[in-house]
Amino acid sequence: MSQHITLSIDAMGGDNAPAMVVEGMDMALRDLPGTKFIVYGRSEQLVPLLEKFPKLSANVDLRHTDDVVSNDEKPGIALRSGRQSSMRKAIDAVGQHEADGVVSAGNTGALMAMAKFVLKTLPGIDRPAIASLLPTMRGESVMLDLGANIQCDAENLVQFAVMGEVFARNVLHIEKPSIGILNVGTEVLKGNDSVKQAAAILSETKLPIDFYGFVEGDDIGKGTVDVVVTDGFTGNVALKTVEGTAKLFAGALKQELMKSLPGKIGALVAKPAIDSFRERFDPRRYNGAMFLGLGGICVKSHGGTDALGFCYAIKVAHELVTDQLNEGIKEDYARFSSEHHSIPLIAAED
Incomplete structure (x- = not known):
């Protein structure tokens, strides 16, 4: 598969990050040539890891962030104080149309709260x-x-x-x-x-x-x-x-x-x-749970996974982008709302 898709990666999320994240990206790139990665995290940890994978490094745009969302941080606190975190920056890249999807193995509640705030929900969801x-x-x-x-x-x-x-x-x-x-x-x-x-x-x-x-x-x-x-x-x-x-x-x-x-x-x-x-x-x-209903592709990897598991989460995000899942949901809801009034549809957030 050689489609040119860009994914943003929260390199600091997960029990074994960032090492397993970098190795997982390298594994995924072997099956998904042409994929580009915008990687957010602490450069002092990531640069030595990326140097071990020259082919991956050539496809990575590394962006330094000091802040990291902890596994036990409450979603509301993460949303307010984590604006400069690797997780939030990775989500922002999708919201700003720099990336086609985001993958993180970090705090599930924080990821959902941030993704919903930045990407909003699809019409009808x-x-x-x-x-x-x-x-x-x-x-x-x-x-x-x-x-x-x-x-x-x-x-x-x-x-x-x-x-x-x-x-x-x-x-x-x-x-x-x-x-x-x-x-x-x-x-x-x-x-x-x-x-x-x-x-x-x-x-x-x-x-x-x-x-x-x-x-x-x-x-x-x-x-x-x-x-x-x-x-x-x-x-x-x-x-x-x-x-x-x-x-x-x-x-x-x-x-x-x-x-x-x-x-x-x-x-x-x-x-x-x-x-x-x-x-x-x-x-x-x-591995790789999808947040369906958002206005952008967001995939949550299991926090305790290894490189192979993170590789599969990346593949899930890539497939969702390739298959234009969100476009399909939007089209179906538009058709359903205009032709069928038996399903109660709720307006998307502003």
Whole structure:
């Protein structure tokens, strides 16, 4: 892929920054030749790291910033006092149209607050949602919200459904994605008022989407639907449960195989299959949560990831820009708002 795309990078965000950020950029550049990076951070730390990667250095515009948003800084404080931070400057680059997207492994709340303030929301979107891809028995599905909005009403959930549907069509290239709302049961009478009202709206609307209905937690792994919609509290708990279960299973399998000589021999024989399994479910391959609904591309990498995980987050941002996701959301909402009045649309922020 040789498209000339520029991404701004918060080099100081993440537990292992800035070393893993620089190495991750170098990995990504190998698969995304022609990509340019505007990198924000402390130059005294970044210059020696970049010198190790000459090809990457040739594609980097390094801009020094002293300030860094800490992992435990409250979003409101970060928004007011972090204007000169690496995170804010990286977001500003997108707002000022210097960069096509931003990637950060820093404080999630601060990143969302700053990105929403600088980039605003797309027309028709009240609240941005954090979305991510998850592996399933059928391939991949997208789930949102994963933590941006702890409490959601029916309007928010409907907006998430439409954004998720546009994402699945444009990025996963599913012609008619199916949408389900995560609930405590599949019966129509189950759940709180918000999920029931959202389901009623999506069931009755004339929008060209395939609304499946309610889905439960085990449907996530099954791949029952292409898009799983939920509030940020439930979504975050579900995501962390999936990640924890994957680590538990991988650790238990390794422990059992190493217990005995026959197990070690079996592991050696099955190594190709085990390696393939490990690669498919490696959480680093699904690193890079998208802030859908913003007026610019913003991707959040897991704070504890390594270089490979950050590389995948960069690839996510690159793909969102390439697939013109925001343009697709804007076009669909414009069409939906003019042709269908059954979905309550909320004006974007000024």
